[in-house]
Amino acid sequence: MKIDPAALTRHFKLLEERAYVQRSRNPKNQREVLVNVTDVARKQLLHEPPTDHLNIKKQMEKILSADEQKTLSALLEKLVSGLDQITVEKH
Numbered sequence: 001m002k003i004d005p006a007a008l009t010r011h012f013k014l015l016e017e018r019a020y021v022q023r024s025r026n027p028k029n030q031r032e033v034l035v036n037v038t039d040v041a042r043k044q045l046l047h048e049p050p051t052d053h054l055n056i057k058k059q060m061e062k063i064l065s066a067d068e069q070k071t072l073s074a075l076l077e078k079l080v081s082g083l084d085q086i087t088v089e090k091h
Contacts, residue, residue: 020044 012035015021020041026032044050049057064072 015041 012021012023012033016023018040019038022036022038024034024036026034045053061069
């Protein structure tokens with residue numbers, strides 16, 4: 001996936017200004033920036049999601065059947081739980 005680093009930095013800066021993310025340098029590799037979701041963002045996304053997010057969610061739910069949604073959810077949870085096992089080889 002090709003992502004413009006400058007664009008990514010701009011987006012994270014906006015999210016950081018709104019207290020949605022917190023950026024810090026990776027202590028093991030100072031060239032890397034770690035991004036963490038804040039409690040403010042978790043609260044808003046989980047407990048008070050924006051109306052447009054809810055509208056999009058409703059439209060997306062029409063695309064998949066209830067069974068497909070459950071399958072997708074299970075697969076995404078499995079993928080997320082295995083992310084810490086993924087290694088990246090440096091070339």
